[in-house]
Amino acid sequence: MPELPEVEAVTRSLRPLVRGRRICCVHIFHPIATKPQSPTRLAKFAERRRILDASRHGKYLLLVLDRGLIEMHFRFDGQLIWFRSASELLRRANQSPDGVHVDVALELDKGVLGFADQRHFGRVHHWESFEACPSLRALGLDALSREFTPSFLHAHLSASRRPLKEFLLDQSKIAGIGNIYSAEALWHARLDPRRPANSLSRTDSAKLHKAIVSVLRRALECCLDPAPDFRDPQWWFQGLEKILRAYQREGLPCRRCGRAIRRIEQGGRSTYCCLHCQK
Ligand SMILES: [Zn+2]
Numbered sequence: 572m573p574e575l576p577e578v579e580a581v582t583r584s585l586r587p588l589v590r591g592r593r594i595c596c597v598h599i600f601h602p603i604a605t606k607p608q609s610p611t612r613l614a615k616f617a618e619r620r621r622i623l624d625a626s627r628h629g630k631y632l633l634l635v636l637d638r639g640l641i642e643m644h645f646r647f648d649g650q651l652i653w654f655r656s657a658s659e660l661l662r663r664a665n666q667s668p669d670g671v672h673v674d675v676a677l678e679l680d681k682g683v684l685g686f687a688d689q690r691h692f693g694r695v696h697h698w699e700s701f702e703a704c705p706s707l708r709a710l711g712l713d714a715l716s717r718e719f720t721p722s723f724l725h726a727h728l729s730a731s732r733r734p735l736k737e738f739l740l741d742q743s744k745i746a747g748i749g750n751i752y753s754a755e756a757l758w759h760a761r762l763d764p765r766r767p768a769n770s771l772s773r774t775d776s777a778k779l780h781k782a783i784v785s786v787l788r789r790a791l792e793c794c795l796d797p798a799p800d801f802r803d804p805q806w807w808f809q810g811l812e813k814i815l816r817a818y819q820r821e822g823l824p825c826r827r828c829g830r831a832i833r834r835i836e837q838g839g840r841s842t843y844c845c846l847h848c849q850k
Contacts, residue, residue: 573645575747580794582627583728589622592679603691604674616697629746639780642696649693652685652799710746725776736764744796751818756782758817763849817843
């Protein structure tokens with residue numbers, strides 16, 4: 572599932588393609604992608620509007636329009652595909668047997684931006700403003716924003732009794748961290764994912780803050796090298812496993828102490844940690 576670094580890499584790569592472009596036509600192939608909103612409303616809303624910028628908050632990609640915004644959430648495997656023209660889109664989209672899966676496409680005055688999720692969990696929504704979108708409004712500080720400081724983190728940790736892992740996954744506190752980078756940040760900070768958030772000292776919180784930021788920055792570098800290629804429908808981020816120290820490393824030796832990384836269940840999800848050096 573794309574987390575902050577992946578969505579940031581997508582946003583940065585998309586920006587030069589869409590900034591300043593006008594949306595001429597919205598093509599809906601699979602209306603499920605706009606649920607619970609109506610696909611015709613999306614079309615009516617977006618057509619003839621100009622894209623001022625591509626931005627991101629947490630795991631959400633936002634196309635800021637001259638009025639309102641389009642919000643995209645990739646969930647597990649949502650992705651963007653770029654077509655050179657509407658005729659290329661219509662020739663390739665959803666044409667069996669070897670066509671490209673596309674759910675919604677924004678035909679611009681130059682190029683076409685397709686949104687695709689074969690499993691249909693990803694969504695494309697439209698809003699009059701950031702505040703009009705309940706899921707955006709509910710988000711906490713973005714983990715790479717300047718306002719996310721060690722004292723912000725410490726204050727929020729102190730107010731919560733939840734296990735650290737669950738605290739980090741809660742998008743209403745800090746936005747953008749998912750299962751992968753929470754496991755990684757806790758490994759780097761040497762903190763047990765089961766430990767209650769409010770048991771952390773100021774020093775522990777500072778260590779965790781540093782680990783979160785550096786894990787996300789390193790992952791972002793990795794996600795930009797090579798940068799997303801929207802022309803290739805098979806494209807996915809490569810080489811992230813090189814930087815992972817805990818996530819999906821069950822049974823492999825901890826890179827710090829050599830003992831086996833363990834997989835534990837927490838709140839119905841798997842997390843990975845070294846029970847020897849994460850306290
Ligand atoms: Zn260890």
